[in-house]
Amino acid sequence: MLEFKQGVDILSAIGGITTIGEAKKLFEQRLEPEHLQRLATITNEDALLKIANAMAMCAPDRVYIHTGSAEDRDYVRRMSLEKGEERPLSIPGHTLHFDLPEDQGRMVDQTFYIVNPDEKVSSLAKKEAREVSHAYIKEHMGGIMRGKTMYVGFYSRGPVGAKASIPAIEISSSTYVMHSAELLYRNCYTDFNAEVARRGEFFTNVHSEGTNRSEDVPKARIYMDRSWQTTFSFFCTYAGNTLLMKKGNHRFASDSAMYKYNGTELSEHMFITGMTGPGGRVTYFAGAAPSGCGKTTTAMVGSNFIGDDLAQMWIEADGTLRAVNPEIGIFGIIEDVNQEGDPYLMKCLRQPGAEVIFSNVLVDPQGKPRWTGDGEPLPEQGTNFQGAWTPATTGVPMSHPNSRCTLKAETVGNHNKKVNADPSGIVIEVITYSGRDSNTMPPIWVARTMDAGVAIGASIVSKATAAEIGASGVNRQPWANTPFVAGPLTDYLEAQLNFYGNPKMTRKPIMAGLNYFLTHEARGGSGKGLLGEKRDVHVWLGWLELFTNRDVEAIETPIGMIPKYEDLRRLFASKINKEYPESLYTMQFSLYIDNIVARIDLQEAAWSKGASPRLFAIYKEQKAALLALKAAKGGIVAPQELA
Numbered sequence: 001m002l003e004f005k006q007g008v009d010i011l012s013a014i015g016g017i018t019t020i021g022e023a024k025k026l027f028e029q030r031l032e033p034e035h036l037q038r039l040a041t042i043t044n045e046d047a048l049l050k051i052a053n054a055m056a057m058c059a060p061d062r063v064y065i066h067t068g069s070a071e072d073r074d075y076v077r078r079m080s081l082e083k084g085e086e087r088p089l090s091i092p093g094h095t096l097h098f099d100l101p102e103d104q105g106r107m108v109d110q111t112f113y114i115v116n117p118d119e120k121v122s123s124l125a126k127k128e129a130r131e132v133s134h135a136y137i138k139e140h141m142g143g144i145m146r147g148k149t150m151y152v153g154f155y156s157r158g159p160v161g162a163k164a165s166i167p168a169i170e171i172s173s174s175t176y177v178m179h180s181a182e183l184l185y186r187n188c189y190t191d192f193n194a195e196v197a198r199r200g201e202f203f204t205n206v207h208s209e210g211t212n213r214s215e216d217v218p219k220a221r222i223y224m225d226r227s228w229q230t231t232f233s234f235f236c237t238y239a240g241n242t243l244l245m246k247k248g249n250h251r252f253a254s255d256s257a258m259y260k261y262n263g264t265e266l267s268e269h270m271f272i273t274g275m276t277g278p279g280g281r282v283t284y285f286a287g288a289a290p291s292g293c294g295k296t297t298t299a300m301v302g303s304n305f306i307g308d309d310l311a312q313m314w315i316e317a318d319g320t321l322r323a324v325n326p327e328i329g330i331f332g333i334i335e336d337v338n339q340e341g342d343p344y345l346m347k348c349l350r351q352p353g354a355e356v357i358f359s360n361v362l363v364d365p366q367g368k369p370r371w372t373g374d375g376e377p378l379p380e381q382g383t384n385f386q387g388a389w390t391p392a393t394t395g396v397p398m399s400h401p402n403s404r405c406t407l408k409a410e411t412v413g414n415h416n417k418k419v420n421a422d423p424s425g426i427v428i429e430v431i432t433y434s435g436r437d438s439n440t441m442p443p444i445w446v447a448r449t450m451d452a453g454v455a456i457g458a459s460i461v462s463k464a465t466a467a468e469i470g471a472s473g474v475n476r477q478p479w480a481n482t483p484f485v486a487g488p489l490t491d492y493l494e495a496q497l498n499f500y501g502n503p504k505m506t507r508k509p510i511m512a513g514l515n516y517f518l519t520h521e522a523r524g525g526s527g528k529g530l531l532g533e534k535r536d537v538h539v540w541l542g543w544l545e546l547f548t549n550r551d552v553e554a555i556e557t558p559i560g561m562i563p564k565y566e567d568l569r570r571l572f573a574s575k576i577n578k579e580y581p582e583s584l585y586t587m588q589f590s591l592y593i594d595n596i597v598a599r600i601d602l603q604e605a606a607w608s609k610g611a612s613p614r615l616f617a618i619y620k621e622q623k624a625a626l627l628a629l630k631a632a633k634g635g636i637v638a639p640q641e642l643a
């Protein structure tokens with residue numbers, strides 16, 4: 001159990017400002033009249049104390065209160081170009097940002113939860129004792145903004161007024177970070193006080209790039225003070241390390257769901273998207289995937305794309321599962337984004353109209369951004385995050401595999417802005433879990449029960465990806481959320497079971513596994529090539545849309561329900577005009593029982609003894625059914641044998 005507001009509040013201890021009177025005095029001394037007046041809109045005293053203490057700690061030359069107005073947004077963009085944090089590209093409104101070569105992904109080894117004595121955190125996360133972090137932050141953030149401007153913005157992580165929306169303050173000396181904040185989050189300057197009062201909590205983030213030199217990156221830290229819902233990050237710029245309204249506050253939101261609203265809220269690393277089915281109905285999906293496993297692409301396949309990264313969920317009084325997207329933008333991996341797989345996104349990236357920050361891509365001499373897998377001939381030369389580059393440059397890819405594009409979702413052609421702004425939330429009817437699994441699970445399977453659905457989420461695996469510095473091998477990635485679950489994973493499992501099993505949720509979603517990464521060699525063919533293509537996602541989601549609306553039937557298997565060949569064949573033809581031979585279906589959907597049993601064994605062994613027996617019951621039941629099936633029909637069972 002996480003205790004809130006326990007231990008020293010590091011920000012206020014370092015800042016030293018404890019009363020609202022002292023805070024106001026500091027504002028009067030240090031803010032220009034214009035910004036003093038702007039800050040007068042904020043009346044929440046806790047928020048004012050946070051801001052005053054950040055000022056006292058970081059000692060900026062100037063403070064800029066960002067109201068979210070067009071003028072303020074423009075000012076930040078211009079400053080970013082002036083300071084060189086961003087540079088212009090040939091298309092107006094498109095800019096380029098480079099993070100230092102050592103700062104190209106989440107710095108897992110330099111990311112810490114600040115803990116009180118005896119506080120339990122996820123066994124996968126690093127923790128540091130409160131007094132150690134306190135001393136380190138004091139040493140390195142003290143005066144870190146001397147000579148710089150501190151920007152302060154007020155945001156809502158979700159539509160203002162939605163049950164699971166949580167307000168947050170972003171404080172940074174980086175205009176790149178503030179520019180990104182404005183593209184990704186809803187500025188709620190005028191609603192901030194009311195939102196804090198409604199929700200009863202808000203998050204605070206304090207960042208400074210400091211010297212922004214490679215030699216200082218080893219000193220960089222990303223600290224999460226869960227108890228005080230405050231983040232600190234410094235000597236880095238990569239948005240995953242600095243724009244902590246994203247993954248820093250996602251961790252806090254997850255704490256809030258687990259320890260304040262257990263059983264009625266979840267905070268997920270999921271896209272939200274709507275698929276149009278027969279008669280024009282729209283069915284909404286929320287889907288988890290580890291970083292770098294095609295989550296953005298999957299989300300954009302929907303006819304009503306909402307968000308590609310995060311979902312704040314709750315059970316509504318009418319028994320439905322509702323979700324809001326805490327974001328309004330995309331910070332998406334750009335590698336392999338191309339015309340064929342991502343037409344909507346490519347339009348934003350290649351034509352004027354959208355405001356886009358490209359990070360860590362290559363820029364050619366004409367000012368055009370280029371990235372690995374963009375589907376165009378290699379440029380003869382260019383500049384990337386490591387300097388000059390030509391196709392002959394060895395050991396350095398054209399763009400970093402974690403290079404990203406940052407843009408507002410509303411600029412993407414199929415985004416539904418109205419739905420993303422609705423505080424009543426989106427009724428979610430399909431939950432999906434995907435990973436990167438080359439040899440075990442089929443492209444789709446649907447859980448028979450809610451507990452079995454939770455077990456699918458608990459069992460995601462993925463190859464390491466570029467989003468995390470230093471990661472390698474095949475990892476278990478429960479719910480694709482483990483990098484962001486601060487508390488023990490067994491608590492998280494419990495929260496999942498409590499949520500989906502809550503009798504108040506009378507309109508349950510279907511819960512499904514998805515896997516696009518089966519290879520030929522794993523299914524009796526040869527080579528590491530994938531059995532499917534990116535665009536097949538239209539069919540997998542399309543089938544789930546039909547299934548949840550009871551328009552198709554499925555085949556029962558020990559791991560859950562799988563599609564029938566005829567239904568998929570029709571969908572391949574109608575959705576993507578592609579032939580789908582039955583031989584391919586058989587390769588994709590045959591049960592390779594030894595592989596699945598080995599996977600279950602791996603999961604059983606990895607989940608600690610303290611995990612809910614309900615999870616082990618699912619594993620046990622599936623394993624017994626698989627072994628019985630193997631005894632009856634052999635180790636590889638084709639779907640046709642089960643129909």
Ligand code: SPV
Nearest residue numbers: 106239240246247291467
């Ligand atoms: C991810 O890696 O899952 C992201 C980007 O969405 S980051 O902000 O780095 O987490």
Ligand code: MN
Nearest residue numbers: 269290291309
């Ligand atoms: Mn993510």
